[in-house]
Amino acid sequence: MSDFANEQYLIIQILHLLSAMTFGGVVIFEVLILESLHGRLSKAVMMEIESGIIRRARQFMPIVIVVLYATGILLLRAHFPDLSIMPESIFGRLLMVKIALAGIVFVCFVSAMTLHLLNKMNPLVFKVIHLIVFSCVLGIVVLAKSMFYAYS
Template structure:
């Protein structure tokens, strides 16, 4: 297996783990919030949050490290982002991925300062969810773009 293929595999697996976690938090927990007692949801969200803080940095490390390897492989396309559909979509995908990294850093700062609660937390998670959906769509479209 080439280093590029390994990077693709690791990037895909980490992306699945990250996107799945974000999907679970936004869609599943968001829907469950209306049907469960506040105290129970608070305990569940706290436990999931603690686990996410332990696991997600490692997932993101693999995701972004593998992404850097893949970006380096496509550095020629990235040097001319308007030259092809692939290059343009890859550039947008990277910009969104950097925005997600910024969201994650913000979440960690807010968590440490005790500001990651309620509405702010839900909005941050929803924003990351929308970013992740766009990144997944772009990832697929990059290999379909013939312009």
């Protein structure tokens, strides 16, 4: 690791974990809790709840995403200044899969924001994007824990 990465590693790692918890928590809440309310509450009430949540999430989620991906890149560079050696270790291979899942999440996030801004978002696309992101978030969490064991 570079001197900067060594000195700042803990701070970068904590910021990464906090932003990952925030992003993942919102996604998990929306998929497991919010989606289950659709059959129990009226359409008007659900629209009010969802629009309030979306409005609030739009205020802080872009910052969370920037922190999450920026710290992820810094952590990647701290562990692998030479990216070509990543496939040589189990840790590196797991990280490559985690990065691929994070890439899918990023594409979904940008797609959702773009569709929303263009007023082209519909409930089916919204649900599909959330399920894809939810699956990727679960995969990332499992990989992160697996990487911990591969590294130690």
